[in-house]
Amino acid sequence: MTVNKLIRKLLKLKGLRVTGFEFCIRNTVLNLWVKPHKNGCLCPRCNRRGGIVHITDVPRVWRDLPVCGCSVLFWYCPREIQCPTHGRVQENIPWAEAYARITYRFEYAMLVYCQIMTQKAAAKILHIADSTLSDMLHRTITRIRDGHRIRGLKCIGIDEISYCKGHKYATIVYDLDRSCVVWVGQGKGRETIDIFFNEVLSDYQKGKIKWACCDMSETYIGAIEDHCSNAILVLDRFHIVKALNEAVDEVRKEQWRKASVDERKALKGLRWLLFKHSSNRSKKQSRILNALHKGNRRIHRAWVLKDEFEQFWDYKAPWAAERFLKGWMTTALKSRLEPIRKFVQTIKKHIGRIIPFIGSRLTNAIGEGLNRIIRIVKNRASGFRTLHAFTDMIFLTVGDLDIPAQIPVKFRAL
Numbered sequence: 001m002t003v004n005k006l007i008r009k010l011l012k013l014k015g016l017r018v019t020g021f022e023f024c025i026r027n028t029v030l031n032l033w034v035k036p037h038k039n040g041c042l043c044p045r046c047n048r049r050g051g052i053v054h055i056t057d058v059p060r061v062w063r064d065l066p067v068c069g070c071s072v073l074f075w076y077c078p079r080e081i082q083c084p085t086h087g088r089v090q091e092n093i094p095w096a097e098a099y100a101r102i103t104y105r106f107e108y109a110m111l112v113y114c115q116i117m118t119q120k121a122a123a124k125i126l127h128i129a130d131s132t133l134s135d136m137l138h139r140t141i142t143r144i145r146d147g148h149r150i151r152g153l154k155c156i157g158i159d160e161i162s163y164c165k166g167h168k169y170a171t172i173v174y175d176l177d178r179s180c181v182v183w184v185g186q187g188k189g190r191e192t193i194d195i196f197f198n199e200v201l202s203d204y205q206k207g208k209i210k211w212a213c214c215d216m217s218e219t220y221i222g223a224i225e226d227h228c229s230n231a232i233l234v235l236d237r238f239h240i241v242k243a244l245n246e247a248v249d250e251v252r253k254e255q256w257r258k259a260s261v262d263e264r265k266a267l268k269g270l271r272w273l274l275f276k277h278s279s280n281r282s283k284k285q286s287r288i289l290n291a292l293h294k295g296n297r298r299i300h301r302a303w304v305l306k307d308e309f310e311q312f313w314d315y316k317a318p319w320a321a322e323r324f325l326k327g328w329m330t331t332a333l334k335s336r337l338e339p340i341r342k343f344v345q346t347i348k349k350h351i352g353r354i355i356p357f358i359g360s361r362l363t364n365a366i367g368e369g370l371n372r373i374i375r376i377v378k379n380r381a382s383g384f385r386t387l388h389a390f391t392d393m394i395f396l397t398v399g400d401l402d403i404p405a406q407i408p409v410k411f412r413a414l
C-alpha cells in the first residue's frame, strides 16, 4: 500500500485520490493535493463527461474536518469543461458544493455541532475562528434553504420573540401540525406579518389554512382575518389565562398599596399563589386563599372569579361553554373590580375567537414549546446581534427542514 493510499483510507476519503501531502506550520496543518476519482471532468448539473477547455494553475482550497488536532486542507485546480448540454462549466467537485470553501463533511459536522452546542464551542472543535464559523454557517444554511418551499400549511400559529437586548423583535410563524417554524421576520408590526402573507404564501396556500392561533394583539388578528378567509381564528388559551392573572395581580397590587403595615403581613407571598391553577395547589395554600375571605374581600373576590373561569376550558360543547362564559362575565362585571372588568371587556370583544377553542382544542402550546427551545438557543449564544444569525439558528434547531439531512448521505459520518 502506498502512503497516499494509506492517507486516503485513514481519512476515509471517498470519490477522490490523494496525489501528494505536506505538513506545515509546525505540523498543525496537513495539506493534501487531491483529484476527483477517475479523473473527474463531469458536468455538475447532468453528470456527463465533457472535454477540458481550460486548465488553470491557480489551486483552490477546501477545509476538511481536523484530524488529531491537525487542520486538513484540500488543494486542487478545478478545470473548465464543455458539457454537450450546459456549455462551458466548471467540473463537478465531488467532495464539496460548487463555490463552497469547505467540504461536505465539514458542513455536516458544523451543522450538527451548532445544533447542540454554542457556535464558540463548535468553532473550537473545528479549528476555525468564531466569525468564520458563523459566516460559513450562514452560507451553508442559506444555500440549503434556498428554493425550499413551505408545504401543506393548514394550521398556523403566530407569535413574537425578542432576540437582542433592548427591544428588537422578530415575528415567528409556526406550523402547528408539524410543530416547526416556517418563517421568521424582523419586527412585530403589521408590515412584518404582511410580508409573510403577501410574499411567501400563494393565494392557494392562504386558502388552505384552516386554523390559526395567536395572542390577543390586534396586529396578528387583523392580518389573519384579512389574508386567510377560510381560517378559523382561535385566541391562544395561555395568553388569555395570562391576561386574567395579570388582572388579578393588578387587584392585589392595588390592595397592597392601600394596606397598612399590619395588613400587609397577611398579603405577603400571595403573588404566585394567586396565579396557581386550582389543581396545583396544596391544601395549605387553599386554606390561605380561603382565609382571604375575612382578610381582604377584594382580592378574595378576584381570586374566586379567576378560579371559576378555569372551568371554561373543560367544556366539550361550544353552546354550553358560551352560556357559562356569558354567566361568568355578568358576575365579573358586578364585582366592581376595575382590572377584572377591563379583562371582561377584552373577552367580550373576542368572544367569537375564544369559543372555537372548545371544538378544536387549538392552542399555541406547540409554538410556546418551540419558543422555549429558541430561547435556550438564544441564551446559549448570549443573544444575537443580527436577525440573520438568529434566523439561522432557529431554522437549524426547530425549522421545517431537517438541514443536516440535506448533505449527501455518504458525507454524514462524524
Ligand SMILES: [Zn+2]
Pocket: 043, 044, 045, 046, 047, 048, 083, 084, 085, 086, 087
Ligand atoms: Zn451538463
